Amino acid sequence: MSKSMQLTLRPGERIYINGAVLRVDRKVTLELLNDATFLLEGHVMQVEDTTTPLRQLYFVVQAILIDPRNAEGARHLFHRQWAVLSQTFKNQTVLDGLDTLAQQVIAGRTFEALRTLRGLFPIEDAILNSGSTRAA
Incomplete structure (x- = not known):
């Protein structure tokens, strides 16, 4: 038997559960009694925020989670983008993170x-802000 999980949502907040988008009109606590794929609104990246390569990859991984009907196409896109980024980055921490990421997606x-990718954003930001291709 799986453990239940409680999630508290604020008024107007959205949650994505198994491909469905739910919005609550008041503060509520949901208890998930079985395994479910979900994403809280605070972790959902909007298309206009996909301004860096890792954020674009995050958006693709997010699509796998949020849109199960189109997940297979998103997985193919993930593998193509992942392969390019694995050849582009030189920073070992990012490369290790990309390897971990691929294992998690597979x-x-x-x-x-998604959590792994969020952890790489500060490193990517530092690389991009340094203007140095050596750091990439």
């Missing part, structure tokens, strides 16, 4: 993959 641990 294993179906999409939520963990």
Whole structure:
């Protein structure tokens, strides 16, 4: 038997559960009683925020999670983008993160993959802000 999970949402907040988008009109606590794929609104990246290569990859991984009907196409796009980024970055921490990310996506641990990518954003930002291709 799986453990239940409680999520508290603020008025107007959205949650994405198994491909469905839910919005609450008041503060509520949801208890998920079985395994479900979900993403809180605070972790959803909007298309206008996909301003860097890793953020674009995040958007693709997010699509795998949010839109199960089109997940297969998003997985193909993920693998193409991942391959390019793995050849582009020189920073070992980013490369290690990309390897971990690929393992997570292949294993179906999409939520963990998003967390891994969010952890790489500060490094990518530092690389891009340094203007140095050596750091990439």
